[in-house]
Amino acid sequence: xxxxxxxxxxxxxxxxxxxxxxxxxxxxxxxxxxxxxxxxxxxxxxxxxxxxxxxxxxxxxxxxxxxxxxxxxxxxxxxxxxxxxxxxxxxxxxxxxxxxxxxxxxxxxxxxxxxxxxxxxxxxxxxxxxxxxxxxxxxxxxxxxxxxxxxxxxxxxxxxxxxxxxxxxxxxxxxxxxxxxxxxxxxxxxxxxxxxxxxxxxxxxxxxxxxxxxxxxxxxxxxxxxxxxxxxxxxxxxxxxxxxxxxxxxxxxxxxxxxxxxxxxxxxxxxxxxxxxxxxxxxxxxxxxxxxxxxxxxxxx
Amino acid sequence: xxxxxxxxxxxxxxxxxxxxxxxxxxxxxxxxxxxxxxxxxxxxxxxxxxxxxxxxxxxxxxxxxxxxxxxxxxxxxxxxxxxxxxxxxxxxxxxxxxxxxxxxxxxxxxxxxxxxxxxxxxxxxxxxxxxxxxxxxxxxxxxxxxxxxxxxxxxxxxxxxxxxxxxxxxxxxxxxxxxxxxxxxxxxxxxxxxxxxxxxxxxxxxxxxxxxxxxxxxxxxxxxxxxxxxxxxxxxxxxxxxxxxxxxxxxxxxxxxxxxxxxxxxxxxxxxxxxxxxxxxxxxxxxxxxxxxxxxxxxxxxxxxxxxxxxxxxxxxxxxxxxxxxxxxxxxxxxxxxxxxxxxxxxxxxxxxxxxxxxxxxxxxxxxxxxxxxxxxxxxxxxxxxxxxxxxxxxxxxxxxxxxxxxxxxxxxxxxxxxxxxxxxxxxxxxxxxxxxxxxxxxxxxxxxxxxxxxxxxxxxxxxxxxxxxxxxxxxxxxxxxxxxxxxxxxxxxxxxxxxxxxxxxxxxxxxxxxxxxxxxxxxxxxxxxxxxxxxxxx
Numbered sequence: 001x002x003x004x005x006x007x008x009x010x011x012x013x014x015x016x017x018x019x020x021x022x023x024x025x026x027x028x029x030x031x032x033x034x035x036x037x038x039x040x041x042x043x044x045x046x047x048x049x050x051x052x053x054x055x056x057x058x059x060x061x062x063x064x065x066x067x068x069x070x071x072x073x074x075x076x077x078x079x080x081x082x083x084x085x086x087x088x089x090x091x092x093x094x095x096x097x098x099x100x101x102x103x104x105x106x107x108x109x110x111x112x113x114x115x116x117x118x119x120x121x122x123x124x125x126x127x128x129x130x131x132x133x134x135x136x137x138x139x140x141x142x143x144x145x146x147x148x149x150x151x152x153x154x155x156x157x158x159x160x161x162x163x164x165x166x167x168x169x170x171x172x173x174x175x176x177x178x179x180x181x182x183x184x185x186x187x188x189x190x191x192x193x194x195x196x197x198x199x200x201x202x203x204x205x206x207x208x209x210x211x212x213x214x215x216x217x218x219x220x221x222x223x224x225x226x227x228x229x230x231x232x233x234x235x236x237x238x239x240x241x242x243x244x245x246x247x248x249x250x251x252x253x254x255x256x257x258x259x260x261x262x263x264x265x266x267x268x269x270x271x272x273x274x275x276x277x278x279x280x281x282x283x284x285x286x287x288x289x290x291x292x293x294x295x296x297x298x299x300x301x
Numbered sequence: 302x303x304x305x306x307x308x309x310x311x312x313x314x315x316x317x318x319x320x321x322x323x324x325x326x327x328x329x330x331x332x333x334x335x336x337x338x339x340x341x342x343x344x345x346x347x348x349x350x351x352x353x354x355x356x357x358x359x360x361x362x363x364x365x366x367x368x369x370x371x372x373x374x375x376x377x378x379x380x381x382x383x384x385x386x387x388x389x390x391x392x393x394x395x396x397x398x399x400x401x402x403x404x405x406x407x408x409x410x411x412x413x414x415x416x417x418x419x420x421x422x423x424x425x426x427x428x429x430x431x432x433x434x435x436x437x438x439x440x441x442x443x444x445x446x447x448x449x450x451x452x453x454x455x456x457x458x459x460x461x462x463x464x465x466x467x468x469x470x471x472x473x474x475x476x477x478x479x480x481x482x483x484x485x486x487x488x489x490x491x492x493x494x495x496x497x498x499x500x501x502x503x504x505x506x507x508x509x510x511x512x513x514x515x516x517x518x519x520x521x522x523x524x525x526x527x528x529x530x531x532x533x534x535x536x537x538x539x540x541x542x543x544x545x546x547x548x549x550x551x552x553x554x555x556x557x558x559x560x561x562x563x564x565x566x567x568x569x570x571x572x573x574x575x576x577x578x579x580x581x582x583x584x585x586x587x588x589x590x591x592x593x594x595x596x597x598x599x600x601x602x603x604x605x606x607x608x609x610x611x612x613x614x615x616x617x618x619x620x621x622x623x624x625x626x627x628x629x630x631x632x633x634x635x636x637x638x639x640x641x642x643x644x645x646x647x648x649x650x651x652x653x654x655x656x657x658x659x660x661x662x663x664x665x666x667x668x669x670x671x672x673x674x675x676x677x678x679x680x681x682x683x684x685x686x687x688x689x690x691x692x693x694x695x696x697x698x699x700x701x702x703x704x705x706x707x708x709x710x711x712x713x714x715x716x717x718x719x720x721x722x723x724x725x726x727x728x729x730x731x732x733x734x735x736x737x738x739x740x741x742x743x744x745x746x747x748x749x750x751x752x753x754x755x756x757x758x759x760x761x762x763x764x765x766x767x768x769x770x771x772x773x774x775x776x777x778x779x780x781x782x783x784x785x786x787x788x789x790x791x792x793x794x795x796x797x798x799x800x801x802x803x804x805x806x807x808x809x810x811x812x813x814x815x816x817x818x819x820x821x822x823x824x825x826x827x828x829x830x831x832x833x834x835x836x837x838x839x840x
Contacts, residue, residue, distance in 0.1 A: 202814070202825050238823040240641065240715070240748035240813055274825070275810075290827035297821065297831055 002054055005032060009055055018131060022067030022232055023103060025055045029071055030096040033089070041088060048072055060253040062198030062206050062269075066235035067103075070299070074099045106230040106283035107132055111139040114193070114228055114281040122147040123189045125182075125218075128154035128208040129163040130195025132228045136281075141170050148173040150185055154208055156266070179210050186221045196229040198249070199282075200237045201296055203274035203289025205229070206245065209267060215276035224278040231284050234296055239271045461583055462769050465496045477580070480573035481517045483510035485580045489775050492798040499583070500772040506530045507581050521550040522574045526581035535683075537587045537721050537757065538627055538655045544578070544588050545619050548595060552615050556608070563611050564602045571596070583771050586722030586730070586759040594622060626756040630818035631656055634752055635663040637822040638717075641750060641814075646671040646714045649742075651703075652732045653683035653690075654719020656752045661717075662694050672696070674713060678703040678734045680777040680801065703734050710745045720753040725833060726762045727809035727826045729753075733802045736766075739811035748813040751826070755819045758833055766805040775799035 008031055012024035032051050038044045052068030075092040110132060118124065118140045124147055126133050140147065149167055153176055154160040160176055167174040177185050186192075192214060196205040205211070205227050218225045239245045248256060250267035259265055274289030281287075284295055463469040464487065477484050488502035508527045511518060518526075525547045528534040534543050548571070555570065557563045575592060578584065584592075598618045602611045638660045642648070648671055650657050661673060673691055675698055677684025684700065691698050701709050716738060722730045729735070729751050742749050763769060778799045779788045791797050809826035816823055821832065 201823060236822075238814060240750075244641075290825060293825050293828040294831045297824070297828065297835065 005051055005054055006058055009058055013059075020063065020107075020131065020230070021059050021061055022063035022230075023100070025052070025059070025064045026067050026071050026096075026100055026103070026232070028055060029068060030093070030100060033075075033093060033096060036089075039085065041085070044089070044092075045072065045076065056248070056253070057257070058253055060248060060251065060256060062235055062237075062249050063233045065249075066198055067232045069236075070232050070234070071096065071099060073299075103230060103232050103283075106232070107135050109283040110228050110230060110281050111135045113286055114226070115140040115143060115145075117191070117226065118145055118147055119190075120145050120147070122191060123150070124148070125150045125152075125185065125189040125192045125214070126163070127152045127160075127194045127211055127214050129159035129166075130228075132195045132230065133193055134163065134166055136193065136228055137167065137172060138170060141172055148175070150175050150177050150189060152177055152179050152182060152210060152214070154210060155179060156268075159208070179213075182210075182214055183217050186217050186223060189223060191224045191226060192218045193226045193228060196227050196233060197269060198235045198237070199227075199229050199233050199280065199292060200235060200239060200271070201293055202238055203277065203280070203287075203292040204239070205272050205277065205280075206235075206237075206239075206249065206269050207272065209270045212242070212270045212272045212276075215272045219276050225276060226279050226281060227277055228281045231282050231295070231299075234292065234299065236296065242271055245269070245271050459769075461499060461579070462497050464499050477576060480576055482573055482577045482580065483507060485510075489792060490798050491772070492800045494767060495770065495772055495800065495802075498770060498772050501530070501774065502776065503531060503774040504776070507577070517573055518577050519547075519551045519554065519574065521547045522577060526578050529578065529582040536653065536655055537585045538754075540585055541587045541591050541756075542623055542627060545591055545595075545623055548574075549616055549619050552612055552619075555612070562604055563606075563608060564600050564604065567599050568596055571599075586761070587757045590756050590759065591622065595619065626754060630754040630756070631659050633818040633820075634754065634816050635660045638750070638752060638816050639664045639667055639669065641715070641816075641823075642669050642671055644670040647674065647712055648672070649674045649676060649709070649713045649716045649738070649747075650687060651676045651684070651716075651718060651735055651738050652678070652681075653687040654752070656754070657717050657719045658687055658690050660752060661691060661696060665694055665696050672698065674699045674701060674709055676701055676703050676706055676709075676734075676738060679780075680773075681732075683732070703737065706738055707741050707745075710741060710747060713742070713745075713747050716742045716747055716749045718749060718751050720751050720757060721804060722761075723751075723753050723758045723815070723826075723829050724763050724806070725758075725760050725830050726764070727829050728763060729807040729809070729812055729826070730763070730804055731807065733766075733805045736805045736807035736811070739807045743811045749811060750814045750816060751812050752816045755817055755821075755832060755836065758829055758836070760833060763806055764808075766802070770805075771803040773801040773803050775801050777801050 005028060009024060009028040012019070012027050013021065016024075029048060029051055033044070033048065036044060036047060038047055048068075049072065052065060052072070055068065056065050075095045114136045118136075122145075124137070126149060128151075137147075137149065149172055151160045151163045151167070151174060164174045164176050194205075194207060194211055194214065196207050198206040200206060215225050237246070247262060250269055251259075251262065251265055252268060255265055274292075277289050279286055279288060280292065282295075287295065460469055460473050474484050485499075485501055485507050486505070487500050488505065489500060491498070491500050506527055507530060508523055511523060525534075525543055528543065529540065534540055551571070551574070552567070555567060557566060571592075575584070578588075595615075595618075598615060602614065606614070634656060642664045646669075648661070650661070650673060664671065673696055675684045675688045675691070677688075677700065679702075688698055688700055699709075718729075718731060718735055718739065720729050720731045724730060729739075731751075739749050761769075775791075776799075778801055779786060779791070788799065791799055812826040814823050815826050815829070817832070819832070819836075824832065
């Protein structure tokens with residue numbers, strides 16, 4: 001069943017490259033729930049947790065683990081008082097479908113909230129390839145707004161070039177800048193928008209390496225730093241500094257399995273503290289970093 | 302002031318002081334009334350109409366004693382009615398009614414009430430017509446509107462931060478006299494910035510003035526008061542637990558007097574104890590919450606419950622409270638906090654917090670490798686107690702005084718602080734010196750973690766350490782070195798004041814993380830009001 005799981009997950013990712021990896025994970029978990037032949041609710045919960053762990057072994061991003069946890073919480077939030085296990089499972093499946101439906105709308109909601117902050121003639125700086133940011137810029141372009149974008153190249157995987165390609169298709173004037181040129185280019189830009197792989201309890205974010213530097217520079221230049229993220233990326237982590245982020249998120253899944261000594265490896269994500277973030281746009285609304293904890297308490301309590 | 306025959310002077314001043322503290326809303330009305338008073342002193346009757354038109358807005362109060370429209374004399378007699386209400390009756394009542402020398406003999410209360418009601422109705426009817434011209438009057442009426450409606454907005458200042466106001470002191474003295482508790486006198490010269498707070502001397506404990514055996518105060522409470530005032534029991538957790546144990550003893554020894562209900566009588570019995578303890582040492586926020594809980598539990602006892610059953614139920618409640626809120630909370634917090642302690646950490650702690658010590662001992666037992674730097678400060682030198690406990694466990698510690706904190710911070714990886722209370726705007730109230738450490742840690746980019754149980758979260762809001770604090774015995778600052786005691790005669794130097802503050806307030810920007818119980822684990826400092834809201838909803 002583990003291999004099946006992984007296969008299904010990879011399949012989902014292949015089918016729709018535009019879908020967030022967390023959504024694919026949740027789809028996989030829902031399928032797993034449907035096919036599960038367990039006898040007890042507790043057993044079901046345990047097997048779902050182990051399935052999530054298995055999926056994080058494939059894709060180690062924060063969103064997969066947070067999405068899985070939230071899925072589990074959402075489906076168990078109802079009263080599972082039915083005597084018949086199959087009826088309980090049916091209820092859980094229905095809630096799972098509901099959850100999936102809600103989160104598939106989340107990108108559209110975020111785009112709707114954020115595009116109004118992009119004024120006509122704005123110069124935007126963004127970091128690496130983020131599908132949510134792309135969606136936002138798409139919506140803004142659709143509203144006939146004229147803006148230009150600077151994208152950081154974002155090594156080591158040069159994902160920024162991918163972003164630039166996608167933006168060129170939208171007829172948005174785009175420039176690719178070196179990661180080292182962020183300070184140089186910031187005086188020209190009006191606002192900075194980045195996506196997030198995970199939003200932590202303090203209101204900070206975990207994102208591709210280089211985001212922290214970008215945030216520090218924007219703070220120094222007094223430029224607004226906006227983050228766009230869906231609500232399933234909220235995770236119950238609370239890092240105090242860069243070292244405090246658990247190793248399992250810092251490196252890609254394959255690296256985690258093969259490499260023994262992490263001091264040689266370069267992490268692929270970093271943590272941006274909430275003091276550097278101006279606003280977060282989520283499908284729960286436009287939040288300040290301190291409101292993230294409020295939402296998390298509501299989601300998890 | 303709720304007494305009859307009160308003169309206008311002190312009453313007015315009180316009103317004006319209160320107005321000033323409430324933000325100068327009543328200036329125009331104040332001036333009006335002052336003018337009114339002056340005229341009234343000369344001529345009585347002509348001013349009746351004047352006042353009548355002005356009192357008319359205040360008529361709107363559906364209070365127990367709304368001032369009647371046309372006749373001032375009944376006003377003073379109706380003032381007698383509110384005086385029957387206990388002292389904490391809304392101060393605005395006597396203030397609003399222009400005090401007039403009582404010259405009417407007391408009518409029966411029922412008659413007065415009927416009269417008042419009739420006048421109120423007539424008033425309201427005429428008010429409807431007069432709506433247009435009540436521009437300024439409406440404004441003043443809104444300000445003086447029934448304290449019932451405005452209660453959440455217009456709060457009385459608590460007594461313990463108004464010590465420089467003689468009227469408040471008079472009120473306090475009367476209240477303590479009624480409860481048969483001796484009043485503790487303030488000691489020594491108070492620094493002017495803090496002259497609104499009490500300052501007591503340890504050499505004059507309240508217990509010396511209490512007669513033995515005391516009929517009013519239970520001996521367990523007397524002992525507790527002595528322990529508080531002499532500093533034998535310190536630390537917010539220790540004080541709350543001691544308080545709860547003393548109250549358990551009180552409940553065990555309590556018998557319901559005939560024709561009384563346990564739920565109401567026991568609460569009334571506890572009030573003088575609480576005043577007594579407050580006089581010995583001002584209550585902490587945690588003690589305040591504990592007392593609120595006990596009072597709620599007592600008043601929820603159904604009336605048909607038998608005495609033995611009720612008592613055992615209450616004792617059980619108190620046990621549960623101590624267990625859940627303090628002991629189990631400490632365990633939960635330790636569990637979350639241990640995740641934040643990694644091998645090779647250098648942890649800085651300040652003073653002696655029972656919770657932080659517990660966390661460090663637990664972490665050491667779970668074989669985390671870390672070392673601790675204990676920061677201490679005069680005059681309490683509580684760090685020595687923390688040092689003793691940690692070294693006993695085998696944790697390697699360093700001891701410095703607070704003046705060396707910026708020297709030592711570059712090698713520190715985390716700062717763990719305890720808290721006395723967490724305020725509703727996210728500020729942390731803790732032992733004096735804590736905000737200093739948080740500030741320096743922030744400057745060095747060292748994360749600051751505050752550990753606090755949820756029962757210490759309080760609804761108060763404070764942005765500075767001046768408005769509400771505690772002044773300890775100034776003689777504690779006197780120290781003898783090399784045979785010389787320089788400050789021995791500080792009282793004789795007129796320009797010298799010794800200030801021994803106990804608490805200070807740390808803003809939430811300096812605190813990175815709050816570790817708490819109730820399943821919340823780690824939250825940012827700004828989420829304290831969220832927790833308060835969620836807790837209130839649950840309860």
